[in-house]
Amino acid sequence: MKVFLVSLLCLIFTGNSFAADERIKSAEQIERFFLDEMKVSKPTDTSKFYFYNLAAREFYSYKFYDKSLEYYELAIAMKVSEDKTEAFINLMAIEHAKKREITKKTYERVMKYLKGSGKIKEAGISRYMNFISESFFSDKPAKDFRGFFGQYSKDKSIKSYIKNKEYKKALSLINDKSVYDSDIVNRVQFDLLRSLVLGKAKFKLSCKSTLDKFPNSFAWSMKVCRTLVNYQKGRTPSSKDVSKIKSSLKKQSESRLYFAVAVEDLK
Amino acid sequence: MRKILKTPFFVLVLLLLLPLSSCNQNLLGAGYAVKNLFATPFKAISNGISNFQYNSIAEKDDNKKSYNTNECWVKRKAPLDNLSDIEKITDAVRGNVCSCVPWGSCTTAECPCSRMCPDNFDIFKRPERKSLGELSFKENSLPFRNGGGGSSVTTTQGFCWGHASVTSKFNRLAFFKENETPKHSLKSKDEKEYGKALDYYKEIVDKIIDNEPVNIPGYKNLNDFASEPGIQEYIADQVAHSWADRAMTFNGIDVALKSNPRSKKENQKFFKDIVKKVDQNQQPQIVFTGKDSKFMTHAVLVSHYEKQSDGSTKLCIRDNNYSRTRGPKVKCRENMTINADGSVRYSAWGDLGGLNVAHNENPDSLTQFKNLKERCNKEKGCSK
Structure with a gap:
C-alpha cells in the first residue's frame, strides 16, 4: 500500500502540461494503476x-x-x-x-x-x-420533431428534402417566427428555400443584415446571400456564380455542398 | 452497495481521494470516476454526480480570506519621492497603480501570486468585469439564439444544451485582444488569405471547445467575434455537436425522462448549490423538464440571483431561447423561484419537473480551472 500511495503522489504532482500526448499518457498511467489494484483487491x-x-x-x-x-x-x-x-x-x-x-x-x-x-x-x-x-x-426524412431530440431530426429532414430537391417540404419545416434571430446558416437556408419556392418575388432576406455588415466577406454564406439579393433584382445566377459558391463550400464547409446545387435551381 | 463498501477496494478509493486536489485534469477525471464508485450508477445519474474534486476546490473558495476591494489597487513605486502632488498626477497619467486582483496588472513583486492567480474559482474572475451578471450582456453573448421555442406547430428544444455550453466556455476561456493584429485576417481582400484566417480562427474555436484558454486577436468581445459569418457558421456547428455529445448519452435521456416535481428539500438544496456556484464566479448550466412533460427539456445558464424581501432566492436565467439583441442589459426577466409547495416555477415555462446541474458542468469547470490557472501562472510568472 505504501508503494501504491507513493506512486500515486508522484503521479499527481508531476507535470502540469496538458499537451495531448501527456493527457493520454496520464490516462493510461491511471488506468493501469487502477486495474493493477483491482487485481489485488479482487472486487x-x-x-x-x-x-x-x-x-x-x-x-x-x-x-x-x-x-x-x-x-x-x-x-x-x-x-x-x-x-x-x-x-x-x-x-x-x-x-x-x-x-x-x-x-x-x-x-x-x-x-x-x-x-x-x-x-x-x-x-x-x-x-x-x-x-x-x-x-x-431511414430512407425517408423523419416526421417526429417533438421536444428534446426534435431539432436534430428536423435539421436532418430539411437537409434530406433539399438534397431531393423537395424545396417546399423543406421550407414547411422552418419556423419563420424564429429564423431572423437564428444563426447565419439557418437564415441563408431559409432565404434560399423561399427564393426557390417564390421565384424572383421581393421579400425581406434574413441574411441581408449580415451581408450589409460584411459586404466583402468571402464566406460561402455571404456569397449565397449576395446571389439572392441579385436574384431579387432579376439576375439569375450564372454558372460562374454557382461555381464560385461551390468552390467556397468545398474549402469552408464541404458537407454543405448541396447548397450550391440548390442555388443552381434558381431560375 | 454495502458489498462495495466492505471491499478493500473501497479503502483504497478513500485513500485515493485524499490527495487528489492538486492533480491534473486526467487525474481529476479518474478521481472523479472513482468517487462515483460509491453511487449506484443509474439511480445517481439524474441527481448529478457528486464531485469530490469540484468540492475540494469550492471549499478553498469558502475558506479564502475576504479582502477589501480598496486593497485591490497597489501603488507602484513612484519615480519621484516626496512629491505627492506630482505622484498623484503621474498615477493618473502613467497608470502608476496596478490591480492586485485575479488576472490583474501587477507584477509578482507588487502583488502575491495567490491573489493574481488564485487556487480557487476566483480564477474565473476578470478585472474588467464588475459582476458575474455582466456576462449576460449582449456583448458577451452569441449573436444568434437557440433554434428552439417559437411557433407551437414547429417547436423543438433546439440545441439549447450546446448553446449554453459553448457560451459558457467562451465567457470563461476567451481573452479578446481587439488591438492585437491577428496572424491572418478575415477582413482581407484576398480570398486565399481569408481561407487561412478562417482556418486560424477555427483552431481558436476548437481550443475553446476543448476547454483551453486562448487569446482572440482582432475582436473586442464574443458578439463581435461570432458575428463574422464564417466564424458564426462554425460556432453554430459546435453548438450542435456539443448538444449531441451531451443529449445523446444515457445521461441525456435520463434528464429528459424526469418530469415529476422534486421534493421541497431537493429543490432548496439545488438553489443553494446554484447560489454557491454563482458566488464562486460561475454561471452554471442547468437542465430541466416541464412538469409531467417527458422530453420537453431545456438547458440554460443561471446568470445571477436576487434575494427577495421574504429571504427567498430568485435565480435569474440566461435563456438561449431569447435573443440578447434587444431589451435592457441585465434584468431578471426570466427567473426561477420555489413555490409554496416546494416545486420550482420557471417564469417562461410554468412549473417544472426534473431540474439538475448539467452533468458536464463540473468536469468542464474543473478542466477550465486547471487550464486557466496554468495560463495565469505562466503569464504572471507564478509557475513554481
Whole structure:
C-alpha cells in the first residue's frame, strides 16, 4: 500500500502540461494503476461492473472516447444480471461523438440487447431508439420533431428534402417566427428555400443584415446571400456564380455542398 | 452497495481521494470516476454526480480570506519621492497603480501570486468585469439564439444544451485582444488569405471547445467575434455537436425522462448549490423538464440571483431561447423561484419537473480551472 500511495503522489504532482500526448499518457498511467489494484483487491463481479460503467462515464466526460468505449465494453462483457442499458446506449453516443454518425451494426447490437432485456418496452428508451433509427437509417426524412431530440431530426429532414430537391417540404419545416434571430446558416437556408419556392418575388432576406455588415466577406454564406439579393433584382445566377459558391463550400464547409446545387435551381 | 463498501477496494478509493486536489485534469477525471464508485450508477445519474474534486476546490473558495476591494489597487513605486502632488498626477497619467486582483496588472513583486492567480474559482474572475451578471450582456453573448421555442406547430428544444455550453466556455476561456493584429485576417481582400484566417480562427474555436484558454486577436468581445459569418457558421456547428455529445448519452435521456416535481428539500438544496456556484464566479448550466412533460427539456445558464424581501432566492436565467439583441442589459426577466409547495416555477415555462446541474458542468469547470490557472501562472510568472 505504501508503494501504491507513493506512486500515486508522484503521479499527481508531476507535470502540469496538458499537451495531448501527456493527457493520454496520464490516462493510461491511471488506468493501469487502477486495474493493477483491482487485481489485488479482487472486487465482486457486480462491483467491477459498476466500476467499469463509472470509469467509462468519466472518461466520456473528459473526451477520452476510446477509453470510454473500452470500459463500456468491459461492463457489457461482465456476466452479471445488472442493467446494461447505459453501456449499450453510450456505445452509440461515443460513435457519434467521434465520427458524427452511428453505424447500423452498433444500432442493431444495442437493439438486440434492449429487446432481449425487455428495456425497449420503456417509452423513453423506445422513443430514443426511434429517433436514432429515423435520423440515421431511414430512407425517408423523419416526421417526429417533438421536444428534446426534435431539432436534430428536423435539421436532418430539411437537409434530406433539399438534397431531393423537395424545396417546399423543406421550407414547411422552418419556423419563420424564429429564423431572423437564428444563426447565419439557418437564415441563408431559409432565404434560399423561399427564393426557390417564390421565384424572383421581393421579400425581406434574413441574411441581408449580415451581408450589409460584411459586404466583402468571402464566406460561402455571404456569397449565397449576395446571389439572392441579385436574384431579387432579376439576375439569375450564372454558372460562374454557382461555381464560385461551390468552390467556397468545398474549402469552408464541404458537407454543405448541396447548397450550391440548390442555388443552381434558381431560375 | 454495502458489498462495495466492505471491499478493500473501497479503502483504497478513500485513500485515493485524499490527495487528489492538486492533480491534473486526467487525474481529476479518474478521481472523479472513482468517487462515483460509491453511487449506484443509474439511480445517481439524474441527481448529478457528486464531485469530490469540484468540492475540494469550492471549499478553498469558502475558506479564502475576504479582502477589501480598496486593497485591490497597489501603488507602484513612484519615480519621484516626496512629491505627492506630482505622484498623484503621474498615477493618473502613467497608470502608476496596478490591480492586485485575479488576472490583474501587477507584477509578482507588487502583488502575491495567490491573489493574481488564485487556487480557487476566483480564477474565473476578470478585472474588467464588475459582476458575474455582466456576462449576460449582449456583448458577451452569441449573436444568434437557440433554434428552439417559437411557433407551437414547429417547436423543438433546439440545441439549447450546446448553446449554453459553448457560451459558457467562451465567457470563461476567451481573452479578446481587439488591438492585437491577428496572424491572418478575415477582413482581407484576398480570398486565399481569408481561407487561412478562417482556418486560424477555427483552431481558436476548437481550443475553446476543448476547454483551453486562448487569446482572440482582432475582436473586442464574443458578439463581435461570432458575428463574422464564417466564424458564426462554425460556432453554430459546435453548438450542435456539443448538444449531441451531451443529449445523446444515457445521461441525456435520463434528464429528459424526469418530469415529476422534486421534493421541497431537493429543490432548496439545488438553489443553494446554484447560489454557491454563482458566488464562486460561475454561471452554471442547468437542465430541466416541464412538469409531467417527458422530453420537453431545456438547458440554460443561471446568470445571477436576487434575494427577495421574504429571504427567498430568485435565480435569474440566461435563456438561449431569447435573443440578447434587444431589451435592457441585465434584468431578471426570466427567473426561477420555489413555490409554496416546494416545486420550482420557471417564469417562461410554468412549473417544472426534473431540474439538475448539467452533468458536464463540473468536469468542464474543473478542466477550465486547471487550464486557466496554468495560463495565469505562466503569464504572471507564478509557475513554481
